[in-house]
Amino acid sequence: MLYSLPALLLAFASQPEPCPEPIVCPTCPVLPEEATCQAGDGRRRLALASTNEYLTAPRDHVFTPEHMSNPSAYEPARQTCAMVKTGYDMHCCNASAEEPFNPVSTITDFNCFVEAGAHIVHAEGFSGAKIDSLLTASECTHHDPLFNWQLSPRHPEGDFCYVGSFDGLNAMPILGNGMMQTMATGKSYMRTFINTEIRGQVGAQSAQWAISTSEDKGGFGELPPAPEDILIMHGAMEQFADLDRETLEVVNGGQTVKKVFTARGFPYNTVIPPTATSEAAYTIVKKHSDLHINVKNSLKNPDGTYTVVTEPNEPFCPASPLDPVPEGTDLRFCGLYGHCGSKISYKHEYSYTVDGVPAYGAAEGVGSEDEFVLVAQEGGASFNPPAGSSPSAPTGTVQILDVRRGHWYQLPHLSVGTIEMAFTISTGHPDYIAIGIEDYGDSSCGSGWTVWLGKKDKTSPHFLDRNGLGINQGRLYRFVAANGETDMATFVNWPASGAFEYPQVDLPGTLEPIDAMFDGRYGEFEDGYEWTRPSTNCAMTVSGKTPLRMTGVSKQEWGGTNPDKPNQWAIAETGLGKTKTTDGEPKWDKSTLPLGSDRASTLIFLEAEFKAALDALDSVVVREGGVASRNGSPLPESISAKVYHIMADQVVMGPQREAGLSYVDSLYWGKGDNVFFAEDSNAPGGYNIAGIYNLETRKTVTIAGAIGDDNVKFNNVANVPAGSIHRRSDQELTGWFDASASLTCDVDASTGTCSPQEMYDTQTSKHMILNNQMKGYGEGCMDYGFYYTAQMMYIAIPEFDWATTTLAAPTPEGSRRRKLELAEKKKFEKQPRRRKLFEECTEDLEGAWTDDDEFQECQLH
16 A cells, blocks of 8 residues: 555654654555656757757757756655655654644755756746746756855755845856856856845845955955855845856856955044045955944934944844854844846946947947946845934945956945946946946935946056046936926826827936035034935935936836947836825826826936036036035036937736736846836736837837736746745746847957957847746745745747837727736635735735835835
8 A cells, every 4th residue: 555745744643752763654655667757868958059049949959957966856856764754753743733844845855956947937928939947046056166165054065056036137258267266168158147135034044155254365266265254144145157158057156246345444434535545445344244234324313413323233143154043133234135136347348339330429448447247235224223213224225246356345325225226327438437326215305317427547456446436436416307397207297108109209407416425424414414315315416406306206126228329228117106296195096097006107218418528528627616526536517418218108018907017127228229128016917027118119019927926827836946935926027138148259268258349249139038036935945045936037039020010019099908807806805815915015906105125025125
């Protein structure tokens, strides 16, 4: 007689105390050999053909991935009796027969720690797009043993296992020459950079890793640090995956960040001299209180006096990754935090021609002096401000990874708040750099359009100064409307401008410097200086003007630059439907908005003439008292700018939904005026949609859908890894990136990468990569420190003739599309778990509003 595993566990549960040793099964289960079924060896993914056209690849091009040291996904799923017994002893001994427990982390972990790329893709493709999984959280790959000190001790020794949730995603071509933790094969690979939008937490799902506190050990090309020079980190990390460019197999992985540097070169909360370079202003992180997450503001007291914080408190953080975590410990202060959007910059990335003409401005030296990845820290200290403080406690900031060295810098001078995205914009000038910053802003004034403009010191030995990102090298600019309007929705005439037939006209304005610069101090001070979330985001300009803002709402997400004309950029205006009046009331009855919801949103497109303004600095004597950075370098008093396009968002983008774009989040601008976008919302019609918007025709084609919590495919066996769902929650596609150049350009052996011109020429926007945040949290495999389920995917984009395509999302034609059937609504209301989420997170899924971390699990970030 054969017994199932549940039957055996019930049999075990009937044993008297103490538990017998060993437990003897009534009959040991034996499966007949012929009952074992599995797919043929190597049947996983087609290789790219020589032209890298995935859809036309030869069908005999298959491979078998390298087996890990753990049970392989390509072998029959088996478990030992010893592990079953261990699971019983831990969870069922002397318990009732009905006692539940997580079987994956103690009995059936054969779907954890498997080869990278093993799991099936978990998103829907539309309009002929082909989607395949590249990597899923909890999968593992090869890891350089020199960096094993960075690995979690809960993962298989010597393997790098990927932690969710994946968010921002970037790629670059890289040579396998043994440098930068590559495999020394002489082959070219695509290296992807994967953000993790996570926080340190006390729990089995919480992720941990490590950085070096040594100046000369632990980095690329250096010896490992001594044990006393290793700092255990909890929370967000920046992972890399090296992919074979022929098979798309992940063959190598690890942590990109080796060391962290913060602006602590001078005593805390004292003024940094205007002449100080980054060599003096920045120091390596030695302890957790050095991290930006632990910055504390000085405050003005009710009696008019000031409390100056002279040193942040050192949080309690376990010294060893295996140390128990005492109750009450807050691991959010023990590492990096909430990495959201990100954007890679290649050296001199804008130094190329388009149809024989410089893309914008000069043809040489335009863009960064080094390769880097900008990463946004979404939130931070606002979840636990100091006693007696106000919401002005510092929160997130912009961060940057020096790709070639593995050095990570936190940049408080590029704004403090909830940062969603930072990306480069071409200045057209070889001596200056511009960074677009998508900050939520502050709800007392609202989200605005911010740009950092800095002057590069190309001879500096310091990474930040070479790239114009030192504290004293630049300042923040904000968009000011030429007509004096301060409300964003009014200025762009939205939602009317979102209609398909709406004529596009230029809306002029200027970028002007705000009347504030970071001088090394955080908070409010007696001399009138302030550097807080409200002060930076609600500041007036130097000339006394009020910048344009999303009135009363702090909610905008990603941005991106047009590769064909890189002084143009787009912004995802996520919270535009929640705009308020000056009295703090909703600007519209939400039933009149697209989708019938205040989650309605759009994309806005801008352009600025940086080159003309910067050339003027070179050709005339700057007036005394004019605008300058802290180190005295002259900067423009204003830069001509404009809004020139608003997305035609009022089209029907998916099944069983009305016209409109719901809470747009991820954004990537590809060649040919094709903008890739994705929603982070309540999945109207069963999917959060990802698509392509073409500016010239104002048409949208839906490409993919993330499964919503009312979709039948949101369940424990469909989600990967199986068993990792803890509750129903809408999944989210994020991290659009064009991988075509990284997959196909001819890597130069002398530089280890490709030229800016070749990177531009080989971009096709046909080989895209995208992440799916699948929201399985703290269950199944996630209890091995993988936070929550996520997947990196490859998407082959079909060729569209935008003028004639029949796949374009239709206009509403004067009537709304039907919502979910009444029966579906009743079914929803009868499900207790969903009703609980409904009440805890959003009250009505369209009404209650929050930002930052108050409801960090509720799909409102």
